[in-house]
Amino acid sequence: MAAMSLSKALPRPRYSGEDEELPTHTQSRGSRVVGAEGLDDSQIVLKRSGPPPYGNRSGWRPRSAEDFGDGGAFPEVPVAQYPLDMGRKTTSSSNALAVQVDAEGKVKYDAIARRGHSDKRIIHSEFKDLIPLRQRADAGDISLEKPSEEEIEATRQRTQNALSTLIGGALAAQKPKNIKGTSRPAPTYVSYTPDDQMGEKSGGKTRIIKIVERQQDPMEPPKHKHKKIPRGPPSPPPPVMHSPPRKLTAEDQEMWKIPAAISNWKNAKGFTIPLDKRMASDGRGLQDVSINDKFAQFSEALMSADRHAREEVKQRALMQQKLAEKEKEQKEEHLRMLAQKAREDRSMAAGGRRMSSRSSRSRSSGRSRSRSVESYDSRRSDDSEQAAVRDRARMRKERREEHERELRQSRMGTERRLQQMAREQNRDISEKVALGVAKPTQSAESMYDSRLFNQTSGFDTGFNEDQAYDKPLFAAQDAINSIYRPSMNQDDDGEGADETMDKIQGSKRFDILGKADRGFKGADTAEARDGPVQFEKDRDDPFGIDQMISDVKTGGKRYGMVESETRGSKRARVDDDEA
Amino acid sequence: MDQNPDSLKEGRQWWWYSSRLETGGNGMFSRKGGLNLRFEEEGCCFLVGISLFQTSSTRIDRNRNIFSRTSATLERIPSKSPRPVFHPPWKIDRVISGHLGWVTSIAFDPSNAWFCTGSADRTIKIWDAGSGRQKLTLTGHLEQILGLAVSAKHTNMFSAGDDKQVKCWDLEQNKVIRSYHGHLSGVYCLSLHPTIDILMTGGRDSVCRVWDIRSRAQIFALSGHGNTVCSVFARAMDPQVVTGSHDSTIKLWDLRMGKTMSTLTHHKKSVRAMAVHPREQCFASASADNIKKFGLPKGEFCHNMLFQHRTIINSMAVNEEGVLAAGGDNGSLWFWDWKSGRSFQQAQTIVQPGSLDSEAGIYALFYDQSGSRLITCEADKTIKMWKQDENATPETHPLH
Numbered sequence: 001m002a003a004m005s006l007s008k009a010l011p012r013p014r015y016s017g018e019d020e021e022l023p024t025h026t027q028s029r030g031s032r033v034v035g036a037e038g039l040d041d042s043q044i045v046l047k048r049s050g051p052p053p054y055g056n057r058s059g060w061r062p063r064s065a066e067d068f069g070d071g072g073a074f075p076e077v078p079v080a081q082y083p084l085d086m087g088r089k090t091t092s093s094s095n096a097l098a099v100q101v102d103a104e105g106k107v108k109y110d111a112i113a114r115r116g117h118s119d120k121r122i123i124h125s126e127f128k129d130l131i132p133l134r135q136r137a138d139a140g141d142i143s144l145e146k147p148s149e150e151e152i153e154a155t156r157q158r159t160q161n162a163l164s165t166l167i168g169g170a171l172a173a174q175k176p177k178n179i180k181g182t183s184r185p186a187p188t189y190v191s192y193t194p195d196d197q198m199g200e201k202s203g204g205k206t207r208i209i210k211i212v213e214r215q216q217d218p219m220e221p222p223k224h225k226h227k228k229i230p231r232g233p234p235s236p237p238p239p240v241m242h243s244p245p246r247k248l249t250a251e252d253q254e255m256w257k258i259p260a261a262i263s264n265w266k267n268a269k270g271f272t273i274p275l276d277k278r279m280a281s282d283g284r285g286l287q288d289v290s291i292n293d294k295f296a297q298f299s300e301a302l303m304s305a306d307r308h309a310r311e312e313v314k315q316r317a318l319m320q321q322k323l324a325e326k327e328k329e330q331k332e333e334h335l336r337m338l339a340q341k342a343r344e345d346r347s348m349a350a351g352g353r354r355m356s357s358r359s360s361r362s363r364s365s366g367r368s369r370s371r372s373v374e375s376y377d378s379r380r381s382d383d384s385e386q387a388a389v390r391d392r393a394r395m396r397k398e399r400r401e402e403h404e405r406e407l408r409q410s411r412m413g414t415e416r417r418l419q420q421m422a423r424e425q426n427r428d429i430s431e432k433v434a435l436g437v438a439k440p441t442q443s444a445e446s447m448y449d450s451r452l453f454n455q456t457s458g459f460d461t462g463f464n465e466d467q468a469y470d471k472p473l474f475a476a477q478d479a480i481n482s483i484y485r486p487s488m489n490q491d492d493d494g495e496g497a498d499e500t501m502d503k504i505q506g507s508k509r510f511d512i513l514g515k516a517d518r519g520f521k522g523a524d525t526a527e528a529r530d531g532p533v534q535f536e537k538d539r540d541d542p543f544g545i546d547q548m549i550s551d552v553k554t555g556g557k558r559y560g561m562v563e564s565e566t567r568g569s570k571r572a573r574v575d576d577d578e579a
Numbered sequence: 580m581d582q583n584p585d586s587l588k589e590g591r592q593w594w595w596y597s598s599r600l601e602t603g604g605n606g607m608f609s610r611k612g613g614l615n616l617r618f619e620e621e622g623c624c625f626l627v628g629i630s631l632f633q634t635s636s637t638r639i640d641r642n643r644n645i646f647s648r649t650s651a652t653l654e655r656i657p658s659k660s661p662r663p664v665f666h667p668p669w670k671i672d673r674v675i676s677g678h679l680g681w682v683t684s685i686a687f688d689p690s691n692a693w694f695c696t697g698s699a700d701r702t703i704k705i706w707d708a709g710s711g712r713q714k715l716t717l718t719g720h721l722e723q724i725l726g727l728a729v730s731a732k733h734t735n736m737f738s739a740g741d742d743k744q745v746k747c748w749d750l751e752q753n754k755v756i757r758s759y760h761g762h763l764s765g766v767y768c769l770s771l772h773p774t775i776d777i778l779m780t781g782g783r784d785s786v787c788r789v790w791d792i793r794s795r796a797q798i799f800a801l802s803g804h805g806n807t808v809c810s811v812f813a814r815a816m817d818p819q820v821v822t823g824s825h826d827s828t829i830k831l832w833d834l835r836m837g838k839t840m841s842t843l844t845h846h847k848k849s850v851r852a853m854a855v856h857p858r859e860q861c862f863a864s865a866s867a868d869n870i871k872k873f874g875l876p877k878g879e880f881c882h883n884m885l886f887q888h889r890t891i892i893n894s895m896a897v898n899e900e901g902v903l904a905a906g907g908d909n910g911s912l913w914f915w916d917w918k919s920g921r922s923f924q925q926a927q928t929i930v931q932p933g934s935l936d937s938e939a940g941i942y943a944l945f946y947d948q949s950g951s952r953l954i955t956c957e958a959d960k961t962i963k964m965w966k967q968d969e970n971a972t973p974e975t976h977p978l979h
Contacts, residue, residue: 122831122841122877130845132882133874134660144859144874152815156774159819162835163777163791163798170796238828238842241880245847 116235125239180216187212663919663978666902667971669926669953675711675962676931677704682956683942686727686736691948695736696956697724703738703748708947711964719746719755726769726780735792737778739766745780747792759790761797770820772813779820781808787822789834799837803830810853812862817876821862823850829864831878841878845871854895854903856917863917865892865905872920884920888913894943898950906955910939912965923978926965934959 050069052060061079062068073081082088097115100108110125117123133142193206259280262273409417422428432438541547680699687694693714695705703724705715722741729736735756736748745766747757764783771778777798781787787801787808806825813820818831818840829843829850848867855862860875863884870888872881890907897903901917914924930939940958947954953965968976 118838120833120840124841124843124878124880129880131880133879134882142874144856144861146858146860147816152774155816155819159835160775163775166798167791167794167796170791170798171794174796238844241843241845242847 110239113236113239116233123238124241130241179218180220182218184215185213661919663916663921663923664901665973665976665978666900666914666916666923667967667969668924668976669902669904669914669965670968671929671963672952672966673711673964674931675706675964676960677706677713678702678960678962680723680960681940681942681958682960682962683723683725684727684738685943685945685954685956685962686729687945687947687954688729689731689948694945694947694954695727695729696943696962697727697738697740698960699723701740703727703736706962708952715753717748717753719748720744722765725765725767728769728771728778730771730792731773732776737769737771739769739780739782741765743782745769745778745790757792757795759788759795759797761788761790761800762786767807767809768811770811770813772819773815777813779811779813781811781822781824783807785824785826787811787820787832789820789837799834801830801832801837801839803839803842804828806849809849809851810864812853812855814855814875816860818878821853821855823853823864825849825851827866829853829873829878843873843878843880845873845880852892852895852905854897856897856901857899863895863897863903865895867891870895870903870905870915882920884915884922886913886922893941896944896946896953898946900950902950904944904946904953906941906944908940910941910957912941912944912955921978928955928957928959928963930957930959931961 049066051057051062051067051071051074057074057077061077062074062081062083065083065085068081068083071083073083097111100111102108110123113123113125114121128136128138188211190209190211191206192209193204259277262278264278267273409420412420419428419430429438678696678698678700680701682696682698684697685694688708691708693705693708695703697703697720701718701720701722701724703717703720704713705717706712707714720738720740720742721744724738724740726739726745727737734750736750737745738748739745743762743765745759745762746755747759748754749756759778759780762780762782762784763786766780766782768781769778770780776792778790778792779787780790785802785804785806785808787804788797789799789801790796791798801820801822804822804824804826805828808822808824810823811820817833819834820832821829822832823829827844827846827849829846831840831843832838833840843864846864846866846868850864850866852865853862854865855875861872861881862875863870863872865888867890868887870884870892872884873879874881884903888905888907888911890909890911892905892907895903895905897917903915903917905913905915907913910928910930912926912928913922914926915922928939928941930936938959941955942958943956945954946952951967955963955965957963
């Protein structure tokens with residue numbers, strides 16, 4: 001009723017929507033088909049961009065970008081407007097940032113670093129953040145003073161409050177109160193009077209229904225599975241405020257080259273490792289052996305001391321020799337003096353006696369002196385002659401003795417001569433034996449290296465660490481067992497024990513070599529003989545040679561291999577052997 | 580090169596400069612204002628651009644208008660390096676030998692009476708700080724102990740080891756009273772929050788876990804690092820947790836949300852040690868390439884330490900006087916002036932008799948509560964105490 005009255009009160013709507021014709025300026029601006037007669041009155045074409053002037057805007061709606069004409073939205077037109085496409089929800093998913101400027105109109109280049117972070121976040125992104133603070137002109141007075149107690153207390157209070165809620169939540173989560181299945185509400189009772197249903201009469205009986213909550217297993221694992229929510233896109237990393245790392249030079253690389261460890265015990269992959277690498281790996285070459293300088297000094301000092309001592313000893317020996325010589329000389333001198341003195345004394349004494357006959361004496365002495373000089377000369381010649389004579393005599397004697405010996409030897413027997421020769425070569429020990437000095441070696445065995453005898457088990461068989469024993473310990477056991485025990489296949493003949501025993505006893509296993517109780521096969525048919533083997537003259541032709549010759553002579557031709565008899569005989573022989 | 584930097588926008592300009600930096604070397608280009616900018620490669624690892632201005636200040640003033648408008652990023656104060664402060668050199672005072680393995684971690688009692696060390700022999704030993712005598716040996720871990728901390732508020736000690744276990748010891752009963760279960764691999768570092776009863780542990784599962792001490796509940800798993808978290812410290816103010824990792828980044832964490840506040844990517848090698856200054860709001864982080872200082876609420880880069888330690892730095896500590904000690908894997912112990920970043924002493928530990936020379940290595944170091952004694956835990960199974968030389972004066976040990 002009220003709505004009806006309202007619609008009556010209001011004027012008719014200007015645009016009903018159905019039969020509305022769009023204004024000309026909002027109609028499509030495509031090419032218009034104009035008739036030939038219409039050309040005249042529409043020659044002037046006004047190309048217009050931008051909004052229509054005021055007054056002509058009734059029903060005009062700005063749609064495209066040029067409708068705005070570099071301007072903003074029209075607040076009098078009540079439609080959603082997007083001048084310069086601002087605010088339009090685009091479907092394109094470009095994550096390019098819009099350029100932002102600060103209060104002074106400078107572009108904020110750190111917008112990309114701030115994206116996704118809160119405004120409170122401190123991001124050092126400018127070059128001035130690299131400059132030390134005390135060199136920065138715009139830093140002003142830098143106050144690094146400690147905050148006051150009140151500020152600290154306020155901060156503490158705020159933080160404590162914030163944390164206490166967190167702690168409370170964490171603690172509450174630690175001890176869950178509502179474990180399912182523990183609380184069971186009391187059953188509810190409902191009185192129920194069923195209606196008549198489908199023509200069926202219930203009779204109006206009232207029933208009381210007890211409603212109990214279904215019991216739940218408190219230990220039942222949750223039916224859902226906790227799933228990790230994938231992480232959102234990370235916030236942009238902080239700007240890097242240091243220079244890039246230095247390029248690694250070849251020298252640095254060389255410095256960091258660490259040779260692979262090579263074990264002397266393990267080589268699982270079985271690489272062939274050069275010997276120099278193996279040597280390098282044990283680090284032996286890394287430390288250079290430096291011998292203390294004092295070793296050299298010490299040996300030098302030793303050598304010089306030795307030389308010095310030798311020199312001294314030599315000097316002393318020389319001195320002693322000289323002294324001894326001197327002493328000897330002195331002694332000789334002394335002796336000579338004594339002799340002189342004695343001679344003089346004697347001569348003095350003789351002079352006293354021969355004072356009377358001095359003249360004769362002097363004569364005789366003169367003569368004797370002359371003769372003594374003479375005799376001295378002759379004596380020298382005599383001496384050489386006598387020595388020669390002696391030599392000759394000696395040689396003669398030696399030769400004679402030699403002859404005698406040869407004569408004796410020639411008369412000696414061979415044994416004696418050998419003995420003699422042995423004695424000459426110092427090989428005769430008969431005297432030593434007689435004296436009991438030479439004894440024969442007590443045991444003959446100890447003379448020999450036992451390893452030389454049994455060479456198959458000696459050193460030359462090869463030393464094998466895997467097998468310390470060259471033959472099994474119970475190698476003989478098998479043989480022993482098989483010797484003294486009846487074997488299985490002998491048993492299963494079904495013979496009696498006695499028979500087996502007889503068989504074992506009867507069978508001779510060990511033949512005496514060369515005296516076989518059984519001869520070769522076929523030989524046992526031969527009769528025993530006494531005396532040498534007697535051959536018989538061959539009468540028939542065992543090999544069929546005559547036959548063959550006669551065949552050849554008669555010229556009977558034979559083709560192929562007719563060897564059935566020989567083959568048969570061969571096979572027979574083989575069978576014979578095997579039997 | 581022929582482009583005029585004036586015409587470039589600022590942001591694009593740093594791209595341009597940084598691309599120049601990346602191409603490396605010493606690029607030099609001159610502008611028409613007579614200004615020379617030179618990029619130098621400092622040491623072997625970090626590129627720090629140092630602009631050398633012309634000495635004439637008038638010229639700078641003339642250019643300032645253009646310059647500040649276009650490239651304020653490059654405007655720098657020429658050299659405002661603070662003068663180094665004199666610190667007396669440190670000497671070995673005492674060598675304590677008692678552990679049967681590498682001594683890998685240390686923590687000091689808040690009362691400064693004793694300290695505890697954890698070792699690769701799976702024991703924690705408690706030593707008297709004054710006499711250096713052993714007071715106690717605690718066993719319970721199955722692997723080497725890599726993190727230790729003593730609570731200032733309770734009579735608790737916390738230990739973390741390579742056996743994935745984090746334990747809470749009651750020091751009144753000398754027993755394990757809590758165990759924090761959850762790490763998937765070895766735990767490498769441990770830190771206590773100064774004001775709240777929570778515990779931070781970082782491990783080889785590249786996660787820093789935050790535990791409620793009392794209830795043993797894991798509050799957060801601060802994940803985001805790409806490799807082992809090998810250093811962690813906690814602060815009272817935001818960011819309350821800072822972690823360093825083998826992925827060569829440092830992350831500052833918002834403890835309320837359990838989210839990263841910032842990631843510092845200035846290092847090129849793994850950040851194995853960090854030291855937070857007791858008074859200032861900044862910390863130093865050490866990696867094999869450099870020791871860097873960062874300001875704290877925002878993590879802005881303060882400066883590099885001026886020399887290169889040239890070894891893996893396992894541990895760092897700084898005291899109130901501003902002496903930063905960094906212990907290297909080769910047994911070198913360098914002392915730095917915190918403010919200026921100069922190293923004033925480069926010591927080398929001496930291995931105890933019977934050890935190999937290669938067993939010189941410092942795994943952990945710690946100042947006592949007063950900052951007057953430094954204790955190093957070493958690979959030769961000893962604990963060494965270092966003291967300052969009292970007789971040293973700036974005259975006897977001049978700053979070079």
